Amino acid sequence: MGICNSIVRIAFVCGLLACQEDVSARYVQSDPVGLEGGINSYAYAQSRPTQLVDPLGLRPLTENEKTFLRSHFGSCLDSVLEKFDVNVRTFGDTRRAVSLDNGFISFPSSYFQDQDPSKELNLASPRVASVMGHESLHQLQRLNGINVTGQAALLQLTASLGISDPYSYPSSSDPQTMLGTFRTGNIEQQGQMFEDYLFIRLSRGDPARYQAIAEYVKNNCACSK
Ligand SMILES: [Zn+2]
Secondary structure, rough: OHHHHHHHHHHHHHHHHHOOOOOOOOOOOOOOOOOOOOHHHHHHHOOOOOOOOOOHHHHHHHHHHHHHHHHHHOOOOOHHOOOEEEEEOOOOOOOEEOOOHHHEEOHHHHHEEHOOOOOOOOOOOOOHHHHHHHHHHHHHHHHOOOOOOHHHHHHHHHOOOOOOOOHHHHHHOOOOHHHHHHHHHHHHHHHHEEEHHHHHHHOOOOOOHHHHHHHHHHHHHHOOO
């Protein structure tokens, strides 16, 4: 079992389900670069500061990216922050981000500064930053024991059959109503609500209706009831 198996399987799942945003397929190994028993991929990358990207295009978070996540998730993601692997999506729908297990997140190349994955994500863009928030919320869901992989696959299946849009949710001007919707929502509704919160906030709009959600996530390190 290795990265090739994983990628083939993910590509198959994406082709089968016509991935709309982010299928969360299980990443088989915790060390996708296959360096277990020796150097971990993070230390490997860090030891080569002039070349943060390893041969597979994975890189750890930059300090700015960590700071961004901590500003919205507090310390909730600290246990996986050092394990994040950021890279360019090369399979499935490459226009959309995808989040896998163990902090593995792939973005469209356009999300990186100069479209260079060795550089930082363009977090000045509300779109890029809010999608980063969406994918990172999936990591928090996983930390909460939620089977994101299985649920995402099922949601994408129903979406591909035209049964439902897994991202849509009822909006309300009341922050507590919105929080209730969030806490009982499916994983993609939660991801979309968090993404919309960040997008509105970073676009200098008024995110008041999402404020209770933002505080709930940050203070409880939780998504659901
Ligand atoms: Zn998602």
